[in-house]
Amino acid sequence: MRSAPSRRGAAASEHVGPARVTARGLAVRHASRLAWALTAVDLVVEPGERVLVTGASGAGKSTLFAVLAGLLDPEAAEVTGELAVDGADPRAARDRLGLLMQDPDAQLVMTRAGDDVAFGLENAGLPPAEIWPRVDAALAAVGWRYGRDRATQALSGGEKQRLVLAGALARRPGLLLLDEPTAQLDPAGGDVVREAVTRAVAGRRTTLLVVDHDAAPWLPLVDRVVEVRDGGLVEHPSGWRPTPRTAGLALPGGSSLIRSPDHRGSDLTNGGAGGAPLIRSPDHRGAAVVADGAGFTYRGTTTPALAPVDVALPAGRVTAVTGSNGTGKSTLALLLAGLRAPGTGTVLASAELAARGERRPHRWRAGELVTRIGSVFQQPEHQFLTGRLRDELELGPLRSGSGSAAARAGAEELLERLGLTPFADANPFTLSGGQQRRLSVATALATAPRVLVLDEPTFGQDAGTWRELVTLLAEQRAAGCAVCTVTHDRDLVAVLADAEIAL
Amino acid sequence: MTASLALGPTPDVPLSRINPCAQILAAVVVSVVLLATLDVVTPAVVVAAELCLLPAAGLTAPRTLLLRTWPLLVGGGTLAVVNLVLGDAGALGALGIALRVVGLALPGVLLVASTDPVRLADALTVHWRFPPRVAVGSLAALRLVPLLVTEFETVRLARRTRGVEAGRNPVARARLLGGVAFTLLVGAVRRAGRLATAMDARGFDSGVRRTNARGSVLRRRDHLFVAGSVVVAAVAVTASVLAGTWAPLFVGG
Numbered sequence: 051m052r053s054a055p056s057r058r059g060a061a062a063s064e065h066v067g068p069a070r071v072t073a074r075g076l077a078v079r080h081a082s083r084l085a086w087a088l089t090a091v092d093l094v095v096e097p098g099e100r101v102l103v104t105g106a107s108g109a110g111k112s113t114l115f116a117v118l119a120g121l122l123d124p125e126a127a128e129v130t131g132e133l134a135v136d137g138a139d140p141r142a143a144r145d146r147l148g149l150l151m152q153d154p155d156a157q158l159v160m161t162r163a164g165d166d167v168a169f170g171l172e173n174a175g176l177p178p179a180e181i182w183p184r185v186d187a188a189l190a191a192v193g194w195r196y197g198r199d200r201a202t203q204a205l206s207g208g209e210k211q212r213l214v215l216a217g218a219l220a221r222r223p224g225l226l227l228l229d230e231p232t233a234q235l236d237p238a239g240g241d242v243v244r245e246a247v248t249r250a251v252a253g254r255r256t257t258l259l260v261v262d263h264d265a266a267p268w269l270p271l272v273d274r275v276v277e278v279r280d281g282g283l284v285e286h287p288s289g290w291r292p293t294p295r296t297a298g299l300a301l302p303g304g305s306s307l308i309r310s311p312d313h314r315g316s317d318l319t320n321g322g323a324g325g326a327p328l329i330r331s332p333d334h335r336g337a338a339v340v341a342d343g344a345g346f347t348y349r350g351t352t353t354p355a356l357a358p359v360d361v362a363l364p365a366g367r368v369t370a371v372t373g374s375n376g377t378g379k380s381t382l383a384l385l386l387a388g389l390r391a392p393g394t395g396t397v398l399a400s401a402e403l404a405a406r407g408e409r410r411p412h413r414w415r416a417g418e419l420v421t422r423i424g425s426v427f428q429q430p431e432h433q434f435l436t437g438r439l440r441d442e443l444e445l446g447p448l449r450s451g452s453g454s455a456a457a458r459a460g461a462e463e464l465l466e467r468l469g470l471t472p473f474a475d476a477n478p479f480t481l482s483g484g485q486q487r488r489l490s491v492a493t494a495l496a497t498a499p500r501v502l503v504l505d506e507p508t509f510g511q512d513a514g515t516w517r518e519l520v521t522l523l524a525e526q527r528a529a530g531c532a533v534c535t536v537t538h539d540r541d542l543v544a545v546l547a548d549a550e551i552a553l
Numbered sequence: 554m555t556a557s558l559a560l561g562p563t564p565d566v567p568l569s570r571i572n573p574c575a576q577i578l579a580a581v582v583v584s585v586v587l588l589a590t591l592d593v594v595t596p597a598v599v600v601a602a603e604l605c606l607l608p609a610a611g612l613t614a615p616r617t618l619l620l621r622t623w624p625l626l627v628g629g630g631t632l633a634v635v636n637l638v639l640g641d642a643g644a645l646g647a648l649g650i651a652l653r654v655v656g657l658a659l660p661g662v663l664l665v666a667s668t669d670p671v672r673l674a675d676a677l678t679v680h681w682r683f684p685p686r687v688a689v690g691s692l693a694a695l696r697l698v699p700l701l702v703t704e705f706e707t708v709r710l711a712r713r714t715r716g717v718e719a720g721r722n723p724v725a726r727a728r729l730l731g732g733v734a735f736t737l738l739v740g741a742v743r744r745a746g747r748l749a750t751a752m753d754a755r756g757f758d759s760g761v762r763r764t765n766a767r768g769s770v771l772r773r774r775d776h777l778f779v780a781g782s783v784v785v786a787a788v789a790v791t792a793s794v795l796a797g798t799w800a801p802l803f804v805g806g
Contacts, residue, residue: 121750149754155700156747159693161671168766169689170755181766203699217755389710416718425714431740432704432711435732449716479739493715 068097068257069146069224071118075131077281078113078122087113089281091131097224098254104265104292105278107484107512114278115229115261120144135225145174148218148256150228150247154210154235163189163205163213164198170221188220192246206375207235208242215246219256226251228260232267233483233510236375236538240267247271263512265292295513296545301524337362338403338501338532339386339411339423343395346381356381358395361551363501363532368523370543371536373553379536380428380505382553386534387425387503388412399423403500421450424494426504430486434478439470439489442478446497457496464492468518484515491522502526504535508542520546566611568667573676575775576668579782580660586786587656592798593649596656598789603659610666621662629654670695672769679769686758693748700744701737708736 076091087110095101105111116122117129120140135143151157160166167185176184185198192215202213211231218226228247232240248271251258260268265275275286345358356378363369363386371379384390385397388411398409405418414422427433436442443461448454465471468488473481478489487507494502502523508516523546527533537543543550563569568576583599590596612618619626633651636642642650664673674692677683712718712729719725753759793799 119754121754144754145756145759147754149751151747151751153744153747155697156744157751158696159689159748159752161669161692161696165671165767169752169757172764172766173756173759173761175761175764177764178766178768181764185766203696214751221755384710387714389713415720416713416716419713420716427707427711427714429707432708432736433715435712435715435717435736446716497716 066222066255067224068099068255069136069143070097071095071135071225071257071259073131073133076117076133077130078110078117079128080113081126081128086281088117088278091278091281091283093276093283095257095259097257099274100251100258100272101260102265102268102272102275103259103261103278103283104263104275106514107263108482109278110281111261111263111278112229115227118259119147119149119227119229145221146224148215148221148223148226150211150215150218150226150231152230152233154207154214157214157217158202158210161202162198163194163196163200163202166202166213167217167220170217174221184220188216191219191250192216193249206239206242208239211235211239211243212246215243215250219250223256225257225259228258228262230262230264230510231260232262232264238374244268244271293513294541295516296541299517299520299545301521301545302528337364337400339363339397339399339534341382341386341392341395341397344382344385344392344397345394346378346385346390347393354378354393356385356553359551359553361386361534363534365500365532366527366530367548368527368533368535368546370547370550371534371553372538372543372550377553379553383425383503383505383534383536385412386423386501388414388419388423389425399501417450420446420497420499422499423501423503424497424499426490426494426502426507428505428509430490431479433490433493434486437477438475439465439478439481440474442489442493443496446493450497452497460496464496468492468522484511487511487515488518488522491519495522495526499531501532502534504533506537506539507535508537508539516541563667563669564611566609566667568606568609568611568663569669569672570774571667571778572680572769572771572775573664573668573673574680574769575771575778576660576664578779580664582779582782582786583660583789584657586789587653589802590790590793591646591649591800591802592793593645593652594793594796594798595789596649596652598792599656599785600652600659602785602789603656603663606663610663612662612666621666622659625655625658625662628658671767675765675767676769678763679765680771685763689757693752694745697741697744697748701741704737704740705733708733708740 071093072095073091073093076088076093077086078088079086091114103111103114113122117127117133118135118140120143122129133140135146140147158166159169164182164185167188168181171181171184189198192212194212194216202210205213231247232243235243244267247258247260250256251271258272260272262268269275269291274288275290276283277286340363341359341361343358343360344356345354346356347354359382361369361371361382371382373379381390385392388397391410391412397411399411399422401409403409403422405414405422408414411419411423434442436445440458440461443464444454444457447457447460452460465474470485470489470492473485478486481489491504491507504523507519507523511519520542523533523535535542535546583603587596587599607613607618612621629651632654633647636650637644637647640647670692674683674688678685678688712733717729717732719729790799
């Protein structure tokens with residue numbers, strides 16, 4: 051029943067050896083935009099070389115990645131100048147490319163790890179007898195610690211990316227192209243990915259191009275760094291270090307972070323592990339929201355998602371919630387934001403914030419909630435409800451009973467403040483990641499809530515957006531807002547947090 | 554939180570050793586007989602035979618069994634009641650109709666319980682030349698279902714943070730649900746687009762004839778399984794004729 055496999059497809063894998071990339075005067079314009087995303091890119095990457103392409107959000111990194119990977123739809127973009135991978139157009143040389151992109155769940159195909167790595171080899175028409183040894187070799191090359199039968203569903207984000215990398219390597223690509231492969235992972239997951247990439251390129255059998263705004267963690271791995279700036283590339287000298295994003299940051303209200311070891315654990319829940327500096331939590335008097343022994347267990351599970359904790363969010367302070375994955379940080383944010391009822395204990399707002407005499411935020415109506423507690427989710431797109439930025443910012447105020455004139459004026463002001471006025475009539479889904487993040491924070495601020503709860507607001511953001519977010523939150527603090535942020539970001543905790551709850 | 558919904562590999566049960574193609578063929582054989590008659594004896598024999606396979610599919614615990622079959626039981630039951638009350642088939646006729654529904658649907662329940670989706674796709678592409686675009690594409694899409702369930706909850710909560718809530722008004726509830734579904738759909742389409750890009754990048758559907766790493770083999774037991782289904786069908790018809798209840802739907806003329 052099985053016919054002899056055709057060898058045509060296997061041809062790709064016969065071209066062994068790292069690829070050479072050359073770009074001369076490369077320019078790209080998306081059909082939907084007037085301005086050119088890239089105007090004059092000149093780049094030569096020698097076979098086996100490892101290059102990091104960095105740059106600010108919106109500088110054109112993603113466009114460069116797309117054109118290098120041959121992913122640009124010729125109908126949707128105008129490309130001029132020269133670009134070649136081993137002398138051929140990238141679209142014709144796609145069999146020579148291995149890609150690793152951001153979303154691990156949008157790159158795995160099969161339910162078992164081994165099958166997923168085999169997928170690309172089946173597509174190349176390799177006979178089954180040759181497939182499995184290559185699958186095993188690719189898994190070994192990325193440091194895979196489980197068997198072939200491991201279910202892909204149960205893997206962590208970092209391990210999923212490791213598997214995707216194995217799937218790319220199995221096809222023996224001449225050029226490995228990575229597009230912000232750690233942007234959706236926590237720091238531990240990012241380390242897993244970089245460790246896997248380090249192993250994968252150890253023999254220099256493939257050329258490596260990493261596109262990432264966060265340059266620092268890749269520096270030990272790459273030979274040189276180029277930066278996308280003003281539509282072209284700037285070569286950084288060896289030994290270059292990115293400017294720390296905290297440099298020169300002057301925050302309103304100032305940070306009153308207390309790092310005294312004397313206070314270690316005195317007022318904190320769960321002791322806090324991992325040697326993180328523990329900070330005295332301010333007393334509960336004057337707190338806008340207080341959680342008292344609040345815990346949560348999801349239906350159908352036996353282990354609690356959040357073990358009971360005590361948290362107070364005082365007005366005019368920033369409280370950071372930290373801890374490793376699976377400790378219930380996001381669940382705590384949902385309880386404090388009035389989005390879920392605590393399974394154990396209580397979450398109570400101050401008497402001043404009470405609505406109709408009700409102090410339990412989860413009992414408030416949505417219209418009452420938005421003027422009291424604003425929330426910002428990890429994925430901005432989950433919170434967008436309209437087709438225009440302007441409407442998006444007017445929605446909350448309108449829902450909470452503001453007049454349309456007031457809502458419009460508020461929206462204009464926020465657009466101006468966040469530099470989003472040029473996009474006022476654009477669809478929120480068409481914005482860049484950094485712009486979407488700013489917009490999602492702005493939608494929460496539009497109703498001027500007294501409490502702001504954010505889940506990983508700086509996740510995957512470049513230095514510019516990071517500084518804007520930090521400044522924005524500091525302003526809210528100075529205005530007397532109680533800010534609570536769940537975060538893995540040590541820089542954020544260092545510059546902004548007045549108290550840290552380590553779960 | 555959605556651990557129970559995770560679509561991992563299906564656990565190995567005795568029926569897993571029967572090739573999915575053989576299972577489908579057997580289902581077709583008994584379905585033809587079920588569709589050809591309106592009596593009660595034929596479906597009774599077929600359903601009895603199918604019930605014998607439940608343990609082989611690992612469906613022994615009443616709870617799991619009920620969880621997998623309740624829609625089918627409700628459907629069959631409703632049909633029976635409707636026919637009893639409104640039709641002129643009588644009690645036996647109504648029972649026959651309910652049994653037919655159960656008999657038609659049970660092979661599907663058995664297949665799902667015993668067959669890993671990957672093996673099903675392998676069998677369909679290898680033996681029946683299903684286009685990989687369809688078979689493998691479906692597999693990739695299936696992986697995204699549990700993610701959708703998790704996202705549903707997130708999107709629902711996200712609406713509340715924007716001041717959008719339905720309260721007790723059923724119309725508002727339906728509209729809200731529609732909005733959530735639309736957001737999910739947009740997200741799913743975008744993710745599917747990214748997945749398609751990733752699959753293209755690994756050479757999927759690039760015009761090269763695809764091989765199958767796992768393969769799919771039809772063994773003696775698969776032929777016996779299909780033969781078994783023919784025997785069951787024959788026994789059912791014979792029993793029905795002997796009992797004098799045989800009532801073919803289409804009488805040749």
